[in-house]
Each structure stands twice: as structure tokens, then as C-alpha cells.
Amino acid sequence: MNAADGIRLDRENGVATVTLDRPARKNALDQAAWIALRAAVEKVADDGTSRVLVLRGAADTFCAGADVTAAGAQPVHPAVRMRSITAAVLALHTIPLPTIAKVDGDAVGAGWNLALACDLVVATSRARFSQIFARRGLSVDCGGSWLLPRMIGVQRAKELLYFPDLLDARRVYELGLLNRLVEPDELDETVAELAARLAAGPPVALAQNKALIDSAFTGTLAEAIARENAAQLVNFATDAPAGRAAASAKTTPQFEGTWQL
Structure with missing residues (x-):
């Protein structure tokens, strides 16, 4: 996968790793990156060799959500941009493989909901999370309105959306939105072990x-x-x-x- 589009795809021993690779923008995704993310996920689904998909962010951030600065500079109707985002999220959520979000640093807005669209979420103690939409004058997207109430109940989901605070990883783990909470130097080993077990499964x-x-x-x-x-x-x-x-x-x-x- 062309890293110039902001998405990198690597495959080894049945594990496909999709990296959100726009570190200069804290891995916030513009339209080209959303399109490339969908293509990468669909490529993994169809390759016949991958058994598990790991989603991660480059450098020290998972994903700062959609790149709203880039969106404002592009002569593309917002409905077209939203279709690109929707297609990527649905491809990730529905891929018939186990998926793991590997979170270090910030996961906010669409970035957090991308992680929640994965089957498992593993994060480090320095990760931070926010349903930041209301702070930007926006409502929730990327499936958050469907995922959150199913995961933590209606009232807690509304609280996260009404008060778009930046939450530390411990609080998010207590809410039940993380499968594993590890120290930064344990992240690679923990995810690799989970991925290997899934890759060896039926x-x-x-x-x-x-x-x-x-x-x-x-x-x-x-x-x-x-x-x-x-x-x-x-x-x-x-x-x-x-x-x-x-x-x-x-x-x-x-x-x-x-x-x-």
C-alpha cells in the first residue's frame, strides 16, 4: 500500500498490520487516506492468507480523527467525504477476520471510533481518548452512536458525547472500552502475542x-x-x-x- 496516501500495509505470518501513517498530522485522515484505508482493509480481507488485522498509528499517536483542515481546503462536497469515511469504517468493522486496535498516544473523535470498530483494543497507559466532536461543533460519527451504547450503555455513551473531555487510559479501561491496558514497553509484545494466538485459531x-x-x-x-x-x-x-x-x-x-x- 502506498504510504504516500497515509496508509501502510505490512503482512507477516498471517498478521496484517495497517498503519495510519500521517504523523505530521497526528495521523488524522484526509479523504485520500480514508479511501486508502478502505482499500487496505479490503485487500487484507481478500488476500486469502491473513488471519488477523492489527490497526495502529505511526509515531506516538494513534489517530487524531478526520483531518478537518484538509477537508476545508478540498473542493469536495462534504457528503462525498462522509461516504469515503463511512466506507472505511464499515470495511474495518465487517472484515471477516479478528481485528486488534493497537493504541499508543491520542485516539480522539473518529480516531477513537476507528479503534472501537475493531474487535479488541489494546492501549498503553499514556494513551488518551476523547469523543471530541461537540468541542468542534459536530455530532458523533464513524459509528460511535451505534458502538458506544452497545458497549457501555446509553447513559454513559451520552456522557462521553455531551462532555468531550480528554480521558486517560485508566478511565477508559474502567469504562470497559479497553481489553488490555499495558505499559508502553509492553505494547508490541502484548499485541504480537494476541495476534499470534488469533492467527493460529480456526x-x-x-x-x-x-x-x-x-x-x-x-x-x-x-x-x-x-x-x-x-x-x-x-x-x-x-x-x-x-x-x-x-x-x-x-x-x-x-x-x-x-x-x-
Whole structure:
């Protein structure tokens, strides 16, 4: 991926790392970067080799959100810009791979909601977060209105949006919006370990787990169980045989994610 567009893509051992790479702008994303982010995520989804995606920011910041300065200088209608942002967020949220946001430094506005669009969020103790929109005369975007109430409840979600304070990582962890809170020198190792474990997991089963959880608020218990049963039938002909054989042999299963019939 062309780093000139503000997005860098690296892949190794089944782990795809997407880096928001505009450090001069604190990794705030302009329209070209949003378009490149979507392209990078879709490329990972389609490559057939990646098992997990890690989203990170270059240098000492995760993401300062949308680059509003660049937006004002571009002769592009705001609706067009918002479509580019929406497409990138949806691509990240719906990619059928486990995703990890690797957060160091600030994650504010759209930057924080990009992190929340990932399945797991790992942050350092020096990370800071804000739903900064109201401070800019804006309402929440990038999926925050859907993600936050599901994660922390309606009242706390409204509080974060009404009072756009800069929160330290400890407070965000206490709210339940971080999976891991680590010291800066532990971040690389922690994320690498989580990514390696996910990359070694059964890819089809994990993708189905992700889809099942993401649809959990959109139907009845009976409908959820029906979706679970349909997913399990796929697993029976994919990685479940390897898991069953490894359990019998007391060995570590090697999951390939391939159809066995």
C-alpha cells in the first residue's frame, strides 16, 4: 500500500498490520487516506492468507480523527467525504477476520471510533481518548452512536458525547472500552502475542463468532440460536475435525480453514 496516501500495509505470518501513517498530522485522515484505508482493509480481507488485522498509528499517536483542515481546503462536497469515511469504517468493522486496535498516544473523535470498530483494543497507559466532536461543533460519527451504547450503555455513551473531555487510559479501561491496558514497553509484545494466538485459531469459526456477536442485538434468542446452529454446521465440515483429532491425540490442532467435504 502506498504510504504516500497515509496508509501502510505490512503482512507477516498471517498478521496484517495497517498503519495510519500521517504523523505530521497526528495521523488524522484526509479523504485520500480514508479511501486508502478502505482499500487496505479490503485487500487484507481478500488476500486469502491473513488471519488477523492489527490497526495502529505511526509515531506516538494513534489517530487524531478526520483531518478537518484538509477537508476545508478540498473542493469536495462534504457528503462525498462522509461516504469515503463511512466506507472505511464499515470495511474495518465487517472484515471477516479478528481485528486488534493497537493504541499508543491520542485516539480522539473518529480516531477513537476507528479503534472501537475493531474487535479488541489494546492501549498503553499514556494513551488518551476523547469523543471530541461537540468541542468542534459536530455530532458523533464513524459509528460511535451505534458502538458506544452497545458497549457501555446509553447513559454513559451520552456522557462521553455531551462532555468531550480528554480521558486517560485508566478511565477508559474502567469504562470497559479497553481489553488490555499495558505499559508502553509492553505494547508490541502484548499485541504480537494476541495476534499470534488469533492467527493460529480456526479462521472460519472465528469469523462466524464475530458475525454472531455483531448480530446479537438484532433479533430474538431463537433467531440467534438458529444462526449459531447454521455456523456450527459449517464448522463440522471445516476445522472441527482437526480440533477433535487433536483433542484425542492430545496435540495442538493445526487449523487450515478449508472445506473437508
